[in-house]
Amino acid sequence: MxxxxxxxxxxxxxxxxxxxxxxxxxxxxxxxxxxxxGAGSSGAxxxxxxxxxxxxxxxxxxxxxxxxxxxxxxxxxxxxxxxxxxxxxxxxxxxxxxxxxxxxxxxxxxxxxxxxxxxxxxxxxxxxxxxxxxxxxxxxxxxxxxxxxxxxxxxxxxxxxxxxxxxxxxxxxxxxxxxxxxxxxxxxxxxxxxxxxxxxxxxxxxxxxxxxxxxxxxxxxxxxxxxxxxxxxxxxxxxVPEAATRISQIQTGQADIAVNIPANQVEALRNDPSVKIVDVPSVRVIYVAFQTRKGGIVGNPTFRRALAHAIDARSLIDNVLMGAGYHMATALTPQHFGFDPSIQPYPYDPDLARRLLAESGYQGEEIQFDTPSGRYAMDKEMAEAIAGQLQKIGVNVKLQVNEWGNHVGLMTSREQKGIYMLGWGNATWDADGTLSPLLSGDGAFSSHESPVSDELILKARSTMDQAERERLYHQALRQLHEDVAHLIDWQQKDIYATSTRIEWTPRSDEEINLVSARLVQ
Structure with missing residues (x-):
């Protein structure tokens, strides 16, 4: 201190x-x-x-x-x-x-x-x-x-x-x-x-x-x-709700900063001399989680591990997100306090996935996969591709695309049936802002509970010594990773378009602060 x-x-x-x-x-x-x-315009x-x-x-x-x-x-x-x-x-x-x-x-x-x-x-x-x-x-x-x-x-x-x-x-x-x-x-x-x-x-x-x-x-x-x-x-x-309109207004000089540029537009815009593309790793992590509270095959950690080894994250990020994302081993990014760099993502190994699937006793039960559409960058498309990879190892996946309000209702009521996609922007940059709501037994958006990780998260939340807090969070993350609470996590990349007359650097917490921006034309 x-x-x-x-x-x-x-x-x-x-x-x-x-x-x-x-x-x-x-x-x-x-x-x-x-x-x-009562002041004037200050020369505006x-x-x-x-x-x-x-x-x-x-x-x-x-x-x-x-x-x-x-x-x-x-x-x-x-x-x-x-x-x-x-x-x-x-x-x-x-x-x-x-x-x-x-x-x-x-x-x-x-x-x-x-x-x-x-x-x-x-x-x-x-x-x-x-x-x-x-x-x-x-x-x-x-x-x-x-x-x-x-x-x-x-x-x-x-x-x-x-x-x-x-x-x-x-x-x-x-x-x-x-x-x-x-x-x-x-x-x-x-x-x-x-x-x-x-x-x-x-x-x-x-x-x-x-x-x-x-x-x-x-x-x-x-x-x-x-x-x-x-x-x-x-x-x-x-x-301006439409991305195409935001892009057009940057290109024609009607605007200077535009948010949420689709990844599939970036390459063309980089070749436009009237536009600058700037991006930054976001505070937001998108994840696919398991509903482990309802028992059944999804409650079996061997089954969950089988599915985790079936995911080719590199292919998903390169081909669906067009590179606009970062594969994470946990729901924390390197900028968050409590992040443990020693934890590595589950490696893509479809042969191991099939062996674990057989070992788990899976008998072809239907696994519902709930996803929103349009809330996050390429969310439905990512869900479709993930479902396809799971189907390749023999998992019977039913993709359920939800309207956003209904999807949130499922999350808060904990009525998910199998696996589901959600995103979380933890602007506290502290592990508590993610682990408490998403991965502890009492968390408002949690579908996972474990006596071991729950106790570690709760203890860390009220521990004032930072070194001890970090140690507790590392232990909790390792336990959650061992439990395979999440199928896959990826850090979102925020992409902006700007005019060439402005110098402005985006922030990882999605804030747009103009006090540090400069005009160059």
Whole structure:
């Protein structure tokens, strides 16, 4: 803890120095003004806006009212978090300059001074308390409540110090705080949550200008941003569901960043001088799991191992995903805390698969394979190819393609009959964010339970010593791998198209942050 704190303090010192220089530029005092503080356009008209195309519009612009990436990407440019996750997915000071544990259930956060909200309100501890208490209040029904449900109380010690008390040891609290945007307590109290949901107002690099639903969200640069004013003066987020339309708008210069480019379009776009293709390994892992709770042949580990050796993952990734994926041995990526590089994927060995299948006592029972269609890149196509590989060793697979809402219902009710596909984006970058919900007996999306791995996962979740936590997670992963809880895991590759006039690097957590982007034309 002391070593990590020293690193954070060195980073905080540099950021604090920047903040002190900028503090004199910010307005003073509390204000009841609207989200733009009555300011002008800051010269936004002098530069053509940067246009970002996402697949869907935000459902709300209330930081506590959503659990979706499209809304988060917009809000991340308007608000700040207490703790910032940098491009390398490491934690750095944000609105909190330092954080430490006073005991196993008490965290102390020191807050950054001199920071202003866009309307001139001064950021302080009351804003942190209001932000967190609103999310954890059951009456608010925030979709983000589970992220912070371990928090029992937020105490204001002084204007720039807060204590966060958890109901049990909760070592990943900093990871969780890195995903929560801090609102102004006074702005919320004066205007109410309905107004906030349509008129966001934060301390971030961009100020909210307007939201025309299903058309665009317009933001303009905050010249007094405590980290330094953004180079891009105006940003527009637009919802465009069709991938072909997103690509066309990049090619014709109508847009600058487009998400979710199909892998089968990449080669042609790389030859287009008006387009740049950028990609990154994603936080999201797609997996095919076994329903082991219902007994039968799927509950037999020898049968599961037979199926695992029947999968030619390299062929699937090369020929179905067109290379846009990475075969994983477990449901964690190398960037996640707790990842164990010593665990290797089950090797493709169809002869061994057939021998194990016979050994398991399989008699040709039908195995249902539930998959969504259109939720993940080439999901139905991957399911079809996996089913084909299983059929080659003699498994009777029935592929069931589900509408997304029905598919999620099957997962949460645990009514899957055999094997199923799902994806999980664990932006905490900690093993707990995957193993607890997906692979422990009490997990909301888990169809697997094991006394050994369940105990290890639960113990790791409330262990404050990081080295011991990592050891426990490695043990749990090895046990899950031995149990063959998953048939196959692959890390998604996120593919974006950009215009040639912008320099922007995508992040593995799917965030689109424009403060670090640059125009080159």
């Amino acid at each position: 002391q070593h990590h704190r020293a690193l954070w303090m060195r980073a905080a010192a540099w950021v604090s120095a920047v903040a002190l220089v900028l503090a004199g530029c910010a307005g003073a005092g509390r204000s009841s003004r609207g989200p733009d503080g 008209g002098a530069q053509r806006p940067v246009v970002v195309l996402q697949g869907v519009d935000a459902t709300t612009l209330d930081p506590a009212g959503h659990a979706e990436t499209p809304a988060y990407n917009i809000l991340n440019n308007i608000y700040d978090t207490l703790i910032y996750r940098n491009h390398e997915m490491k934690l750095e000071p944000g609105l909190a300059t330092e954080w430490r544990t006073l005991n196993d259930t008490t965290w102390e956060l020191k807050l950054r001074q001199g920071v202003k909200f866009h309307n001139g309100d001064t950021f302080n501890a009351a804003d942190v308390k209001a932000t967190i208490e609103r999310i954890i209040d059951p009456a608010e029904a925030s979709p983000r409540r589970n992220n912070l449900s371990a928090i029992q109380e937020v105490k204001i010690i002084d204007d720039y110090t807060v204590h966060i008390i958890t109901s049990a040891p909760y070592p990943i609290l900093p990871n969780r705080l890195a995903s929560e945007h801090v609102i102004s307590a006074e702005y919320l109290a004066e205007h109410g949550k309905e107004y906030l949901a349509a008129n966001p107002m934060g301390t971030g690099p961009y100020k909210f200008v307007r939201w025309v639903k299903q058309e665009e969200v317009v933001l303009e640069a905050n010249p007094d941003y405590w980290r330094g004013a953004p180079q891009i003066q105006q940003v527009i987020f637009r919802p």
